[in-house]
Amino acid sequence: MQSRNWKEFLITRMIKVSGYSAIIFVVMIFIFLLREGSATIIEVPLKTLFSTRWYPIEGYFGILPLICGSIIVTIGATLIAVPLGVCCAIFIAEIAPRWVREILKPLVELLAGLPSVMLGFLGILVIAPAVRQILNVPTGLTAFTGAILLAGMAIPTIVSVAEDSLDSVPRTYRDAALAMGATKWQTIWRVTLPAARSGVLTAVMLGVGRAIGETMTVMMVTGNAPVMPTGLGSLFRPVRTMTATIAAEMGEVANGSVHYHTLFFIGIVLFVISLLINLVAARIVFRQQKRAERILS
Amino acid sequence: MTDSASTPSKAKPRNTKRRNLIQRLGYAGLILAAIITVTPIILIVVYIYSRGLPAISLEFLTAMPKDGMRAGGIFPAIVGTFWLTIGTGVIAVPLGVGAAIYLSEYAPDNRWTRTIRIAIINLAGIPSVVYGLFGLGLFVLFLHFGTSILAGSLTLAIMTIPVIISTSEEALRAVPNSFRVVSISVGGTRWQTIRRVVLPQALPGILTGVILGLERAAGETAPILFTVAAFFLPRLPSSIFDATMALPYHLFVISTQVPGMPVKIQYGTAVVLLTFVLGMNSVATVIRSRARARRQW
Numbered sequence: 001m002q003s004r005n006w007k008e009f010l011i012t013r014m015i016k017v018s019g020y021s022a023i024i025f026v027v028m029i030f031i032f033l034l035r036e037g038s039a040t041i042i043e044v045p046l047k048t049l050f051s052t053r054w055y056p057i058e059g060y061f062g063i064l065p066l067i068c069g070s071i072i073v074t075i076g077a078t079l080i081a082v083p084l085g086v087c088c089a090i091f092i093a094e095i096a097p098r099w100v101r102e103i104l105k106p107l108v109e110l111l112a113g114l115p116s117v118m119l120g121f122l123g124i125l126v127i128a129p130a131v132r133q134i135l136n137v138p139t140g141l142t143a144f145t146g147a148i149l150l151a152g153m154a155i156p157t158i159v160s161v162a163e164d165s166l167d168s169v170p171r172t173y174r175d176a177a178l179a180m181g182a183t184k185w186q187t188i189w190r191v192t193l194p195a196a197r198s199g200v201l202t203a204v205m206l207g208v209g210r211a212i213g214e215t216m217t218v219m220m221v222t223g224n225a226p227v228m229p230t231g232l233g234s235l236f237r238p239v240r241t242m243t244a245t246i247a248a249e250m251g252e253v254a255n256g257s258v259h260y261h262t263l264f265f266i267g268i269v270l271f272v273i274s275l276l277i278n279l280v281a282a283r284i285v286f287r288q289q290k291r292a293e294r295i296l297s
Numbered sequence: 298m299t300d301s302a303s304t305p306s307k308a309k310p311r312n313t314k315r316r317n318l319i320q321r322l323g324y325a326g327l328i329l330a331a332i333i334t335v336t337p338i339i340l341i342v343v344y345i346y347s348r349g350l351p352a353i354s355l356e357f358l359t360a361m362p363k364d365g366m367r368a369g370g371i372f373p374a375i376v377g378t379f380w381l382t383i384g385t386g387v388i389a390v391p392l393g394v395g396a397a398i399y400l401s402e403y404a405p406d407n408r409w410t411r412t413i414r415i416a417i418i419n420l421a422g423i424p425s426v427v428y429g430l431f432g433l434g435l436f437v438l439f440l441h442f443g444t445s446i447l448a449g450s451l452t453l454a455i456m457t458i459p460v461i462i463s464t465s466e467e468a469l470r471a472v473p474n475s476f477r478v479v480s481i482s483v484g485g486t487r488w489q490t491i492r493r494v495v496l497p498q499a500l501p502g503i504l505t506g507v508i509l510g511l512e513r514a515a516g517e518t519a520p521i522l523f524t525v526a527a528f529f530l531p532r533l534p535s536s537i538f539d540a541t542m543a544l545p546y547h548l549f550v551i552s553t554q555v556p557g558m559p560v561k562i563q564y565g566t567a568v569v570l571l572t573f574v575l576g577m578n579s580v581a582t583v584i585r586s587r588a589r590a591r592r593q594w
Contacts, residue, residue: 007488008486008487008488011488012403012487012488014395015395015396015398015399015403016399016403017395018391018392018393018395018396018398018399019395019396019398019399019400019403019404019413020399020409020413021392021396021458022396022413022416022417022420022458022459022462023412023413023416025416025420025455025458026416026419026420028431028435029423029427029428029431029455032430032431032434032435032439033427033430033431033434035434036430036434083330084330084333084334085334087326087327087330087331088327088330088331088334088335090327091327091328091330091331092331095324095327096331104331104335106578106582107335107338107339108334108335108338109509109578110338110342110575110578111338112513113509113512113513113516113574113577113578114338114341114516114571114574115515115516115517115518115545115548115570115574116425116516116517116518116519117516117518117545117546117548117549117570118341118345118516118545118548118567118570118571119341120549120552121548121549121552121563121567122341122344122345124552124553125552125560125563126344152337155334159334183316183317183319183320184320185316185319185320185323185324186316186320188323189323206422209422210422212424213422213423213424213425213426213427214424214425215424215425215426215518215519216518216519216545216549220549220552220553243424243426243519246426246429246430247426247429247519247522250429250430250433250522250523251522251523255438263430264430264434267426267427267430270424270426270427271423271424271427274419274422274423274424274427275419275422277422278415278418278419278421278422279415279419281418281422282414282415282418282419285418286411
């Protein structure tokens with residue numbers, strides 16, 4: 001009996017430690033990014049860092065074109081992925097018959113599992129030439145091409161989170177609306193969707209987070225030119241994102257050089273962006289849970 | 298008050314007609330969105346197989362690459378991805394499942410538990426290339442593991458853990474509370490209850506989550522760019538401190554870095570990677586649907 005108590009104690013401890021590991025990992029990631037990247041602030045004058053020229057070989061470390069590149073590709077992807085993803089989620093959750101749902105859900109899940117490098121590969125061989133021909137631009141490797149593929153990567157996240165939240169709207173809401181003579185469409189549009197809005201919002205945010213952090217696909221299909229976007233036309237020209245810059249250049253820099261530190265600094269920027277997006281998303285989720293508890297009790 | 302509610306009853310027939318028309322248009326839109334979302338997924342799979350299958354031969358799967366990767370096989374990349382997936386699983390499964398057990402069976406509802414959940418949401422959202430930077434900073438440089446299978450597996454594991462935690466926790470929570478109550482009331486300790494009653498019931502769900510998590514790890518490129526991946530290494534790794542080739546990275550290399558690469562080999566590599574992913578995906582789907590059919594509650 002004594003030994004069993006010990007064993008139980010030990011196992012409980014181990015489980016508790018693994019429970020807390022997630023916090024440890026987040027903190028460690030931040031510490032190591034800071035450790036390698038914070039030197040940038042001293043080595044590179046802020047004026048240079050926030051200039052519009054990224055040309056590390058000659059000491060130009062302006063990260064603005066990279067940030068703008070990330071933003072423009074992400075906006076493009078969001079514009080494509082949000083309507084498609086949310087509509088797809090509504091279709092799956094509200095109107096698709098059971099057998100259609102059983103086909104659609106695994107397919108969307110499969111899209112989430114497709115390696116990003118494979119989408120990039122298809123992007124180079126299939127989508128980029130198509131974009132070049134259809135839009136009649138000099139090269140198919142543009143922000144727009146990246147946005148199309150990124151939309152594909154963000155859609156599974158949006159669909160599954162939005163569908164979950166639509167699913168969790170109590171049946172009674174719909175029944176009440178239908179009983180008052182609303183059509184099914186009116187019920188979806190005026191009752192179910194508003195009731196699930198915070199979940200749908202979370203879905204959109206997580207989708208955006210996914211898009212801004214994607215690396216391989218954008219590196220392969222956006223042409224990697226670190227130029228400052230000047231307007232809507234930039235969507236159809238090559239850009240370079242923060243993620244692609246890290247991935248493409250980290251292999252070639254000397255450890256401890258200014259360039260190396262700056263790439264880590266870009267990592268910090270990405271980390272902070274994803275932290276902000278996810279903190280807001282988490283807040284919405286928790287608030288929603290609390291509200292659900294209040295309604296049910 | 299909305300229009301439909303305040304409209305006098307004599308206008309009703311026309312209104313109903315309009316409402317039905319709107320509903321039909323809305324449904325059409327939703328169905329269209331679902332079709333636009335799902336069709337490319339099927340097309341991608343069919344296209345890659347139709348272009349790549351002719352490249353597959355025994356030699357392609359079991360030989361070393363030759364002639365600057367323009368001929369021969371991709372055996373070392375297959376082996377590398379296999380070991381990386383195993384390594385990731387060995388590290389991520391105990392930690393992830395442990396954390397899930399903690400959250401579902403032990404964790405009190407307090408601020409620390411909420412912090413853990415927020416940390417998990419954040420871990421899931423951190424861009425994959427930032428994981429790569431972290432792995433480079435901590436495992437490769439700080440702990441002196443070098444670019445090795447060990448460093449890569451650890452990096453991929455930390456990235457996979459949030460997926461495993463959230464799916465496993467869901468599976469554990471789905472086990473009805475009465476199961477636990479019965480076990481405790483016949484004298485089982487908390488851990489015995491978990492080990493003998495809750496875990497076996499939740500096993501299929503946990504397994505599904507583990508496989509889906511590993512599937513994603515197997516297809517990732519950005520985290521292994523600076524932690525394991527060798528551009529060209531025509532031999533098999535002999536220990537966990539060796540660098541290795543890996544399928545996704547190999548596909549990236551041969552589709553962007555090697556001029557004059559035969560398209561056939563590119564598609565062949567894509568087919569092998571896709572088969573890897575599809576195989577794991579279908580195993581997960583089968584486990585889940587079987588468990589659902591056999592569920593006792």
